[in-house]
Amino acid sequence: MEIRDLQYVVELARCGSFTRAAEELHITQPTLSKMIKKLEEELGVQLFTRAGKRVELTDAGNVLVEQSQNILDSFRSLTSELDDLTNFNKGSIRIGLPPMVGANFFPKIMSRFREKYPGLVIDLVEAGSKKVEAEVAGGHLDMGVVLLPIDADVFDSFTIVKEKLRLIVHPSHPFAAREEVALSELSRDSFILFRQEFALHDKIITECRRAGFDPLILYESSQWDFIVEMVAADLGVALLPEVICKTLRPDRVRVLSLVEPEILWHLAMVWRKKSYLSFAAREWIRFTQKVFEQTNH
Numbered sequence: 001m002e003i004r005d006l007q008y009v010v011e012l013a014r015c016g017s018f019t020r021a022a023e024e025l026h027i028t029q030p031t032l033s034k035m036i037k038k039l040e041e042e043l044g045v046q047l048f049t050r051a052g053k054r055v056e057l058t059d060a061g062n063v064l065v066e067q068s069q070n071i072l073d074s075f076r077s078l079t080s081e082l083d084d085l086t087n088f089n090k091g092s093i094r095i096g097l098p099p100m101v102g103a104n105f106f107p108k109i110m111s112r113f114r115e116k117y118p119g120l121v122i123d124l125v126e127a128g129s130k131k132v133e134a135e136v137a138g139g140h141l142d143m144g145v146v147l148l149p150i151d152a153d154v155f156d157s158f159t160i161v162k163e164k165l166r167l168i169v170h171p172s173h174p175f176a177a178r179e180e181v182a183l184s185e186l187s188r189d190s191f192i193l194f195r196q197e198f199a200l201h202d203k204i205i206t207e208c209r210r211a212g213f214d215p216l217i218l219y220e221s222s223q224w225d226f227i228v229e230m231v232a233a234d235l236g237v238a239l240l241p242e243v244i245c246k247t248l249r250p251d252r253v254r255v256l257s258l259v260e261p262e263i264l265w266h267l268a269m270v271w272r273k274k275s276y277l278s279f280a281a282r283e284w285i286r287f288t289q290k291v292f293e294q295t296n297h
Contacts, residue, residue: 001039001043007025008025009039011024011025016054017053043060045058091119093121093278095141098129104243117283129147136270145269148266150268150270154272154273167256168240178256179256183208184211189236210261219235228248228252
């Protein structure tokens with residue numbers, strides 16, 4: 001039994017005539033008669049009684065038509081729902097974004113995406129890169145923005161931004177008038193870092209140790225603007241991405257190039273390999289990848 005068989009039975013019951021039902025279904029009368037007979041044989045019951053050109057439902061036919069209506073209504077609802085999904089009229093996407101990434105790169109993109117697909121819901125989870133990566137790997141998020149490098153065996157990805165970290169210091173700092181500073185020269189300074197759930201936390205500590213010292217960590221925060229305020233209050237130094245440093249006022253903090261080594265800040269949108277992605281999630285990937293490719297070229 002197929003959906004088409006149920007449609008034929010319901011239409012024949014409605015029309016009460018093989019001729020009229022065949023016309024409504026755009027098939028020949030012999031085709032309809034053959035299908036009804038085949039279905040009756042398959043079910044082992046008589047569905048219609050024939051009185052001349054008129055047909056009427058039997059008790060079994062009434063049961064089948066009643067249930068068929070429910071099935072056909074569900075089928076129409078299903079196809080409508082699937083059509084909405086495949087045409088991006090509905091659906092949801094769960095995306096993880098580190099705070100400074102979301103604030104600096106995604107408001108305009110999300111506005112454009114929302115304008116094009118008003119029926120899609122974006123559920124944003126703000127968290128550090130390490131947590132975002134773990135949540136995507138665990139299937140709790142569809143995708144997220146993380147700091148490279150990543151495990152290429154686990155994730156597919158595309159690059160969002162490639163920048164370097166810059167050093168910010170108070171205007172009274174001994175290095176404030178310089179153009180660049182080697183990381184090893186900061187061994188006696190107090191550092192203000194992102195919290196441990198942020199990948200930059202570990203990255204900066206690792207680079208400091210490679211430069212020959214363990215950084216003195218005075219404060220940790222999850223908010224880049226609070227880190228800037230603490231530097232502006234002469235409480236320590238910090239390392240922040242270029243995109244943030246471009247917005248800072250020189251009368252409050254000085255922005256210097258960090259050398260020996262340069263610390264990279266490369267971000268990527270990641271999602272799990274070989275896992276199901278909804279139509280909405282796949283469209284988000286296509287849309288945002290195109291935007292960042294245009295921006296980076």
